[in-house]
Amino acid sequence: MNVFSRCLLACWGLVSLVGCQEPTQESNTRSRGFIYCGQSTPTTFNPQLTDSGLTADTLAAQLFDRLLQLDPVSHQPLPGLARSWDISGDGLVYTFHLRSGIEFQTTPWFKPTRPFNAQDVVFSFKRVIEPNHPFYQASGGRYPWFESIGFSHLIKDITMTDTNTVTFTLNRPDNAFLSNLATTYAVIYSQEYGQQLLKAGQLDQLDMKPIGTGPFYLDSYVPNNVIRLKRHWGYWRGAAPMEQVIFDIASHGTGDLAKLLSQECDVLSSPVASQLPVISDDPEFELLAQTGMNVAFLAFNNDKKSLANPKVRQAINAAINRDNLLNSVYYGTGTEAKSLLPPMSWAYNHTSQAQGYNPELARTLLKEVGIEPGVTLDLLVPLDPRPYNPSPKKTAELIQADLAAIGITLNVTIEKQDRISAISNQFDMVLTGWIADNGDPDNFLRPLLSCDAKQAGLNVANWCNLSFDNLLELASRTNQLEQRVSYYHHAQDIIDQEVPIVPLAHGVHFQVHHRSLGGLQMSPFGTRSFSSVYRSE
Structure with missing residues (x-):
C-alpha cells in the first residue's frame, strides 16, 4: 500500500474522528508529512493511563x-509550560510560574475559548491523585506509573494562586519531584x-480524543x-514544518523493514539488530x-512457592x-x-558483587x-x-537452553x-x-521494585522489601549527593543478595529514516518530539 492509499484509508476508515482531507497527489503528501513505522496499536492516547508503549514513548x-x-x-x-519555579527552604512547596498565551489545539470536537493557565495544571494532576475527581474513574481509574512512585501519597495539595501561578505542596521532601x-x-x-x-457525559473521550498544547493534534485513528x-x-514554539505525521501500526518485524526499503515508510523505530x-549499507537511509x-x-514472581527461596x-x-x-x-x-x-547513571554501583555466569554454582545451589x-x-x-x-523470542530460547x-x-x-496483565497471568517468570x-x-528502582509499585502493578516481580523501600525514601529526602549515592548503592546490594529480578542487558536504541528527512531527534529516555522534523527534497 503506498503513501497516498494509506492516507485515503485514514480518511475512509474513521470510527469516530473526522476532519481528514484527501491529498491531491502522492508527491504532495510526502512533502507535507512522513510515515512512521514500527509501533503497535495503543489502547489509549493518555500516557497517564499507561506505563509504556506507543502513547508513552512517542x-x-x-x-x-x-x-x-x-x-x-x-x-x-x-522550563516547559512553566517558565520558572521556586522551591521553599524546607523542600515542601514548589511554585511554578507559567507561560502566558499558550494555545490548546482546535479540533472538530473542541474549540478552546481561552489559553492554557493554572486551572489546567490543577485539573490534570488532581485527576490522578483524587478519587473524588470527576475524571478519576474514567477509562478504568488506574494510573500505573503515578501509583508506582507513590505520587498521591507525596502530594498534599495542588492550588492555583493566580491564572499563571500554581503551587504543589508535598508531604515530604523528594529530590526526584522535578x-x-x-x-x-x-x-x-x-x-x-x-x-x-x-456536561455531555462523555468522560472517556478525554483519553481517546485528546486535547493538549503539543505540536500536533489527533486527526484520525483506525485501530491496528x-x-x-x-x-x-x-503551537507556542512555532508551527511544525510538517503538516502531518502518519503512524503505520498495521504490522511489525520484517514487514516494517520491507515497507521502509520500498519507501512506504519514512521512519522505522527500533529496527531489530539483525536488520x-x-x-546501514543502503545510501537511501x-x-x-x-x-x-x-x-x-x-x-x-516472588509470590510463587517454587521461587520463594533466594537460592533458587x-x-x-x-x-x-x-x-x-x-x-x-x-x-x-x-x-x-x-x-x-545502566552504567551511565550517576548512582550505578561499579563495585557491585552481583553474581555472573557460573552454571556449576547454579547446580550446587539447587x-x-x-x-x-x-522441575518445570x-x-x-x-x-x-x-x-x-x-528479540524477546530469541532471548527466551537462549535462557531456556541455559536453564x-x-x-x-x-x-x-x-x-x-x-x-x-503479566502479573494477573501468574507466570513463574516474566521477560x-x-x-x-x-x-x-529513583526512576528505575522505585517504579520497578518498590512496595507501592507492587500494588500498582508495575512491580512484575511481586517483591516488597521494607529495607529496600526505606533506602529509597532516605535517598529521596537528603540533599547530600554523596549520601544519596550511598543509599542507592545499598539498595542495589539488596537486589544482588535477594535477586528479585535478573538484569540481562542494556540496549542501544536505533532509529532509521529516509535521507530526505531532517530534524529527527533521539533521547536516552525514548520519547522525542517531531516538531522540528522537515523534508529536504
Missing part, C-alpha cells in the same frame, strides 16, 4: 506538553475540554492500521543510535550466559547488565535446597521487540503483554524491561 510528545522537560545531556529539568514532572506521563490537559465532556496527526498551527547491516537509559531483565533465584541468575545473549540477540550492540541501573533436575517453570515473553530487547543445562525445564509463552523516564536513579 505520541505523548506530539500531543501534549509538560510543565518541565529534560535536558537530553545533563538529564536536568528545564524530574518526575518532566516525564512523558506528566502531561497537561485542557480543563475547559474536560468540563465540556463532563493507522494513526494520523495534523499540525497544530498555534542493521541491511539498513540514515541510521541513528542512542545509548539508552534502559534495561532488559527477567522478573521472578540465585541459581537461575548464575545459569544465564549474558555473553551469549549479547552476541546472539544484540549482535554486539548491547552491554551486560549487572544492575537495573542441590542445597533440594531441587532435583526435572513457566516464562511469559513479550511479542514485540523493544530498544532494551531487540535446561542445570535441570530446569522452561515452558515459554509468547504474547502481547503489559506489566499488569520484560524498562526505559527510564528521566535521569534520576
Whole structure:
C-alpha cells in the first residue's frame, strides 16, 4: 500500500474522528508529512493511563506538553509550560510560574475559548491523585506509573494562586519531584475540554480524543492500521514544518523493514539488530543510535512457592550466559547488565558483587535446597521487540537452553503483554524491561521494585522489601549527593543478595529514516518530539 492509499484509508476508515482531507497527489503528501513505522496499536492516547508503549514513548510528545522537560545531556529539568519555579527552604512547596498565551489545539470536537493557565495544571494532576475527581474513574481509574512512585501519597495539595501561578505542596521532601514532572506521563490537559465532556457525559473521550498544547493534534485513528496527526498551527514554539505525521501500526518485524526499503515508510523505530547491516549499507537511509537509559531483565514472581527461596533465584541468575545473549540477540550492540541501573547513571554501583555466569554454582545451589533436575517453570515473553530487547523470542530460547543445562525445564509463552496483565497471568517468570523516564536513579528502582509499585502493578516481580523501600525514601529526602549515592548503592546490594529480578542487558536504541528527512531527534529516555522534523527534497 503506498503513501497516498494509506492516507485515503485514514480518511475512509474513521470510527469516530473526522476532519481528514484527501491529498491531491502522492508527491504532495510526502512533502507535507512522513510515515512512521514500527509501533503497535495503543489502547489509549493518555500516557497517564499507561506505563509504556506507543502513547508513552512517542505520541505523548506530539500531543501534549509538560510543565518541565529534560535536558537530553545533563538529564536536568528545564522550563516547559512553566517558565520558572521556586522551591521553599524546607523542600515542601514548589511554585511554578507559567507561560502566558499558550494555545490548546482546535479540533472538530473542541474549540478552546481561552489559553492554557493554572486551572489546567490543577485539573490534570488532581485527576490522578483524587478519587473524588470527576475524571478519576474514567477509562478504568488506574494510573500505573503515578501509583508506582507513590505520587498521591507525596502530594498534599495542588492550588492555583493566580491564572499563571500554581503551587504543589508535598508531604515530604523528594529530590526526584522535578524530574518526575518532566516525564512523558506528566502531561497537561485542557480543563475547559474536560468540563465540556463532563456536561455531555462523555468522560472517556478525554483519553481517546485528546486535547493538549503539543505540536500536533489527533486527526484520525483506525485501530491496528493507522494513526494520523495534523499540525497544530498555534503551537507556542512555532508551527511544525510538517503538516502531518502518519503512524503505520498495521504490522511489525520484517514487514516494517520491507515497507521502509520500498519507501512506504519514512521512519522505522527500533529496527531489530539483525536488520542493521541491511539498513546501514543502503545510501537511501540514515541510521541513528542512542545509548539508552534502559534495561532488559527477567522478573521472578516472588509470590510463587517454587521461587520463594533466594537460592533458587540465585541459581537461575548464575545459569544465564549474558555473553551469549549479547552476541546472539544484540549482535554486539548491547552491554551486560549487572544492575537495573545502566552504567551511565550517576548512582550505578561499579563495585557491585552481583553474581555472573557460573552454571556449576547454579547446580550446587539447587542441590542445597533440594531441587532435583526435572522441575518445570513457566516464562511469559513479550511479542514485540523493544530498544532494551531487540528479540524477546530469541532471548527466551537462549535462557531456556541455559536453564535446561542445570535441570530446569522452561515452558515459554509468547504474547502481547503489559506489566499488569503479566502479573494477573501468574507466570513463574516474566521477560520484560524498562526505559527510564528521566535521569534520576529513583526512576528505575522505585517504579520497578518498590512496595507501592507492587500494588500498582508495575512491580512484575511481586517483591516488597521494607529495607529496600526505606533506602529509597532516605535517598529521596537528603540533599547530600554523596549520601544519596550511598543509599542507592545499598539498595542495589539488596537486589544482588535477594535477586528479585535478573538484569540481562542494556540496549542501544536505533532509529532509521529516509535521507530526505531532517530534524529527527533521539533521547536516552525514548520519547522525542517531531516538531522540528522537515523534508529536504
